[in-house]
Amino acid sequence: MKIVDAQEAARLVPAGATIAISGGGYRVAPESIIAAVAERFATEGAPGDLTVIAAAMIERSRGGKGGMTTGLNRLARKGLMRRIIVSSFSRSSTHELNVGIAENAFAAYNFPMGTIVQWLRAQASGRPGLATPVGLGTYVDPRIEGGRVNAAASAPMSSVVDLAGHEMIYYPCEPVHVALVKASAADSRGNLYFDREAFSHGVLDCALAAHNSGGIVIAEVNRLVDIGDIHPRMGLIPGAIVDAVVVAPEPWEDEQDPVITGAARAELAPPDDRNLPRDLVARAVVERLPQGAMVNLGAGIPMYDVPEAARRAGRSDIYFTVEQGPMGGWPKVGGVSRNLEMIFEQQEVFHFYEGGGPDVSVLSFGQVDRHGNVNVSKFSGMLPGCGGFINIVHGIKTLFFCGTLTTGGLVEDLGETGLAVTTEGRIQRFVPDVEQITFNARGALAAGKTVTYVTDRGLFRLTPDGLELFAIAPGIELQKHVLSQIPFPVRVAADLQTMDIGLFIAGQMSGKAAQ
Template sequence: MLKANFISAKEAASRVKDGSTICPVAMTLVSASESILKELETSFVKTGHPSGLTLLHSCGQSDRKDGIQHLAHEGMVKRIIGSHWGLQPRWMEMIANSKVEAYCLPQGQIAQLYRSMACGLPGKMSKVGLGTFIDPRVEGGKMNERTKPLPDIVDIISYNNQEYMFYKEVPIDVCLIRGTLCDEMGNLTTTEEAMKLEVLPAVLAAKRYGGRVIAQVKQVVQTGSINPKDVTVPGVFIDDVVVCENPMEDHRQTSSWYFDPSYCGQVRVPQGNIQPAPFNERKFIARRGTLELYHGAVVNLGTGIPNDMVGKICNEEGVSDDIMITVESGIYGGVQAGGIDFGIGQNLYAMIGHHEQMDYYNGAGVDITYMGLGELGEDGSVNSTKMGSRCTGAG
């Protein structure tokens, strides 16, 4: 019988060689492989290895202290390609001070790029990014002076007399994923995770380039005891499995709590038990925004005031079932957690993959979007990417 290769987190860190491109899959601290990330940091601090890494990530992956913050050491990562660093102060400092090569690409385009790479394509074409700072005729997503002289990682192409952005492939050497259970073959579930994310596309992208897939799990069960429909990644695609030794600290469902079954769809809590948002200026702004809602509207909530407040207001007002709230992570309905726990919700009606949600947003599109912003121009132009030296990223 096929058997998974079970190793320690320290051994997993030793599998990451100098100069590798590493791709962790998570959002905020949801699904972050903390055991492995901590060991990578420990190894670099003690030995100076692994060094010269390229860090590729679609979502922001931190709660201001953990997640990919563990990799924010000068010399450890040579290049970062990501979308959002608003909850990653060490990365923002390194980017602002040109201590790392830094490219910012749209979050959804990175998530979907994994799928394009997985199926053998050299990259991904999209209208998303045209005319923005991502456009190579503007800045090419280059976030500091160190990066500006470097080659573009996006192109402009023409198809059927129309312009498109072309996001180039980024071959993956090591993909880090997290699951709830795996069996003795390594077949992995994500049943207690609060998001589905883009786990399988990232895994298959890594395998396409001969990369290594390392999974962190809570528990191992007997082969054949997992419902095949619950398997997120077949064990044949996973090279190494790390069983978390301290799940209360390193395998939390999200930053603020270890596990709550109402955030992964296992139970529902009474709507009246969900605490209302306190009245302040943030609630005042969001409440005015919700007056624009109409029956049947499909809504997207961005980070900041929208995600933190709109769902709670709709629940208080008893209109949650008259609209459909969505978040980029792939959740539908319910009441969203906020702040460092962005992207998850209680009492959801549905949950799809992160990359699949971006298919919807890029394609059909929602009826109403509530956006967070840093700066707003007189013409309605929004900047949420870089305020002075603060490099939050586009998301």
């Protein structure tokens, strides 16, 4: 192992290389090395023609703001990348990566997060490829879109095969020439430690795939330590496979907040008594979660609002988990958890989820159609990608999809009389056919899943005949506020229930705030 600066590290990346980059959002991301690669290309025109593999979108954005000229956006230059394979993109269509995709500056493929890390591990294991049933019947299925995002992605990267009578999507492996990874610290032997990280997010998969392909591993760390300074169980990548280390102090202090890395526990501030439609949806979900359930939370209302609704209700019996790896505790924006209890590696998370480990998954929806299909990956001019969504819905048997019935300028009042729609949203989120199938309702029914769609106006369930409204919000009219906002027929249950009025009143579910 040798210590180099970011510019020297960038010179180790050859033209035409396939590089695997760790991280998600702004965490566990080798930002200084990514920046140096982009700067080298801007001044020298090299390295070019790269294939970039990443488990998730990398950009330094907060609350949906910022992120331009950071992370993978730095690499979105014509000639620098030939191809990118990632589970998610920027939530902003104006950020460089999404603009480059729209302009066909490089080929873009959108595969599930768990599939990408398992594919990297298959390469590390010397296997010819990865065969998985995850994604059949969705846009990832080669018979539909094959995960191809733009016209430049004309070459298929997968095929459907028969394995002992079971259909599988098969992804042939390919060598990884360079891994760019991020760790908290490195010791004098090059061993990499993660004692100040909220999760590891595929770092080991990137490193093993590169090393076992005959490639190199370059790490960015925040500090150097002596051997023995950090417990070996905090180590994840052995120094014997690390070729170079770049030392770069972390610019954002809260990235290594001990309350989200597990180094400390804290008494959390009381949950907010905010009373927006998204809070109503979160409370309606919490009300239906079984006692003692292990619950996966996806991005959006599930990860941001459901934990706070659960804390307000005193539901410390719920064991939350998020796809980035935190287990237990109270999740929040960014896939981290406060007062977490342990952290799974990325491989283990998705093996657990795909096998149906958690009792329940709570996920957002972008669109829902007449069949009950859900789209979270491409809608309304946005290209967020699927993230780990497809892996999650594959295995977990009880699913809740959350969102408001309409969006775009929606104004609603919640209170003691229930729900009042002041200004209807411009965009209907229930549509005849989704733009892209991220969740296949027919496949879910065949697998015996229980599926509930939780909205501000009412609760729907998936049946063999499509959607059925079985509970309605007090204070609204069935035809005017629900059925007229859904452009396809929806069955109304004969015993239509009224949602609990307590869900519409801020603080009504209050118990002692769970910590």
